[in-house]
Amino acid sequence: MTAEKFEGDWDHIIVGAGSAGCVLANRLSADPRRRVLLLEAGGEARHPYLQVPAGFLKTFRDPRFNWNFVTEPGPGVDGRAIHTPRGRVLGGSSAINGHLWVRGSARDFDDWAQAGCRGWSHADVLPHFRGLEDYRDDAHRGAGGPQHVSDIPALHPIVAAFLEGSAECGLARNPDYNGAAQEGVFTYQRTIRRGSRFSAASAFLAPVRDRANLRVVTGAMVLRIETAAGRATGITFTREGRTLTAHAKGDIVLAAGAIGTPHLLQVSGLGPAALSCALGVPVIADNPGVGENLQDHYATRVVHRVTRPVTLNEQARPPRLWWEMARWLLTRRGMLAFSPAHAGAFARSRDTLEEPDLQFVFTPASYSEEGVTGRLQDVPGMTIGVWQCRPESRGFVRARDVDPRQAPAIQPNYLTATEDREAAIAGLRMARHLLGTRALAPWSAGETAPGPEQASDDALLAYAQAKGSTVYHLCGTCRMGGDGAPVTPELRLRGIDALRVADASIMPRIVSANTNATTMMIAAKAAAMMLGQSTTKP
Template sequence: MAAARPGDVGQPRRAASRHALRDGDRAAPHGAHLRRGQRADARRRGVTAGPFEGDWDHIVVGAGSAGCVLANRLSDDPKRRVLLLEAGGEARHPYLHVPAGFLKTFRDPRFNWNFSTEPGPGVDGRSIHTPRGRVLGGSSAINGHLWVRGSARDFDDWAQAGCRGWSFTDVLPHFRAIEDYRNDAYRAAGGPQHVSDIPQTHPIVAAFLDGAAELGLARNPDYNGARQEGAFTYQRTIRNGARFSAASAFLAPARGRANLRVVTGATVLRIETAQGRATGITFERDGRTLTARAGGDILLAAGAIGTPHLLQVSGLGPAALSQALGVAVVADNPGVGENLQDHYAMRVVHRVTRPVTLNEQARPPRLWWEMARWLVARKGMLAFSPAHAGAFARSRETLEEPDLQFVFTPASYAEEGVTGRLQDTPGMTIGVWQCRPESRGFVRARSADPRQAPAIQPNYLMAEEDRAAAVAGLRLSRRLLGTGALAPWSAEETAPGPQKESEDDLLAYARARGSTVYHLCGTCRMGGDDAPLAPDLRLRGIAGLRVADASVMPRIVSANTNATTMMIAEKAAALVRGGA
């Protein structure tokens, strides 16, 4: 481990250190010699203007969905000094607050890591764009807002696979603790994360729900409640017409605490270790290399790509990979970076008979009116999540639970995938993906330089079961868009196109046009002795280091992953503090 330097963010604690931390909503710069304007600028940028003294009790790497929860819950104890490191910046841009701004952040490097997968043999050799949040709030600041927990069976399967303490009964209190929705046996009100229902139902969305009922998919009033199956309008992380990310819900209320410091623009370089223990984090900020020290647990919350990559370049992943990279092996964890899972979606698109879809609302002059509505009242098209309605359904009656998830929107897109640039003509789209894919991939460092993006290979559609589910999902999507209730709205199918009918045709379409739904997980799974993490989220082979993000999932949930990621962080904070 490198010796402490004058620029280190965390040298041995001195008696005056706690008093030196007070400075509004962040720990104070230890640079009283600076002029007032310089100190104010340092506060705005979230970084010390000079060295300051004192070790941290905890360092959290990554201020995404998980990191914001961890920072809030751990710093709630005034005796714990918490440092939160984030590579991105503050979430100030309007795109990060207007719900419809999601489409604008899709490839914007100011807020997005913009990863790409390796060319995939199951997807016609394509490399697929893979957005990940790079801003306070992480992917919760750029995602599609949907709040979906998964089924009870998902978590019971985790427990059966060796993750004791992670059954549905075990995790339900943590889901309820983070949520502000409504009070019943499954849900809760009063938590930090606000969840809302869609405020009004578009007439095409109402027709979709009626059509789903024609096919036996009854309206489900709460798919996050007693049962998952059925059709519904989506619950969203939107509050009063604006995005309510993990940074809004958890980090903003905590930033006034004297024992929490948030450092943005911090590119983490490696985990420091000594005598079998993780002791600190070295990171780069404004051209300076700094090392923060931790006396208690360091918590990695950099996500399913960032967390395994950091472990690998720190010598805490597979020994063979470390050696190939020229990185000293600290602990051999062969499973770090393996077990990558994601939801792979296809879409079916219809042209709509009347100009009443979001496609028309998103073009001037109507767009100007919608912008004014949002600015004045936080209402209108810009206040909606991209997906309005959806369903969980079984591809065949013999299944015990749904194996397909659907998203429906009164809009259509010109680019590949479920979202992208809106088409010029009226349209409606249904996207579908398999709930629990069997294909497994990996995340692997390409070099010892942590700044170089790792190789990401999800291996989409490599499992036979996944290919069969893709075809079944497309067929059921066609049935959902072909109901009597939607007939007055539907002009024709434009994708895949009515000429594509055989199993081979539909599978070819899935390979050529499908895309990620941004639910990457599983790359540092918890489980039994063969897993990189113990069920208490400690990395095997090293003390003082836990992982608490989507990478810990042993198996992907049958849902969007944001809610579960936040639950994982909530439970992780309880574990650190000595609870369950």
């Protein structure tokens, strides 16, 4: 395949303009001496669905913005193949996600450091989290950073009742779960600014698009990483029917996510040698761990019918929807300016645990059988979703074909670990308690899912296996660590020079949180390493 050279040599090439890629492009191009190329397979993020927070539900399966991956049938989920959205647009999954800003606990990162990731303890990463944020300036939070983080502007009366009732379940109100402690009940912080989505592209890319040393190329489908003499030298991609190769003088950085990054490495001969041989790809470096260690949060839900037509289900249907659309266009307020999850909690399923092992999301809405974020039901409802913070099940991402345009095999192996099945049962029982409080009683017309007849552990597990779904937090497929890990703590891929990985795939263990904030932190720390800055300061 003959490829044209693309606009000279670059100091850095970044593959993927998602949460990580936008941060990297911002930070690396801040040095005017560095020429930076950012490649994104998707397009610009101009569509109204990507601006209106409630447009999240419209992007859930839209191929214009979404890779729409599907997992392999899972042994722990009744043989189901599960739809797995991933952003295919500037901003990546931060342009189509549920907006929630959740960092994880201090223990998550201290565990990384203890597992061989020196420089990644909570004390090491906290300055980078703070440097990202525009929220509040104190010892734990940051102000003045590019990523705006906001609190929910108003409480729906059912949400207020949920918060009040949580005290009956032993959960105290936590004013900032991203602060000193994670445990408790709270309203979620969101990446919403003045009623509009504020993605990584909005925060980090839009303000610097006019830098002379930064080139952003959309519609660029990367085919392979070019190498020579043990070094990554460039990226070959297609765009508008042309095959192009961009050459790099410095480090190439992969930020294509937990599916895209290992997939690209595998079809470039930089993954497991056995897989490369099976694909007919020359082996450049044997990295058996590339594509392994896939982790994700797996959610189940409890749903109640609501006694009055005041939920989001009714607000999302005409004629009320027309009023809400006009309200958002004129004021950037109302239902369309909210994230799907309003409130939540971190809780321990048993008192003997030192840390919360369950995360909850609560919304004054209910969804169809498609999943936690499917189509809204036609009757009033409220939902609480729950997932295990640190699942033990491990899966993989493996290329099926040498052509990276063919989706890889994705197998998370949900609920295959005993601990995960036990946590699913405990989570459903606690979710029932949270929806069964005296404060919520006036709003509840009874449980509709899983249904009060599903009372035994076996019945609840069967429900979790049949009806649960991903929370879209895939990570870990190019884990960093000591010997045996494909990526070093400096985020260099082993066996090849001038190639780094800086996205959710490097997490050795999933954080007890939504993964967007941590992915941005990883990119910020990676950029500091590459610029020769202190990695303990933003």
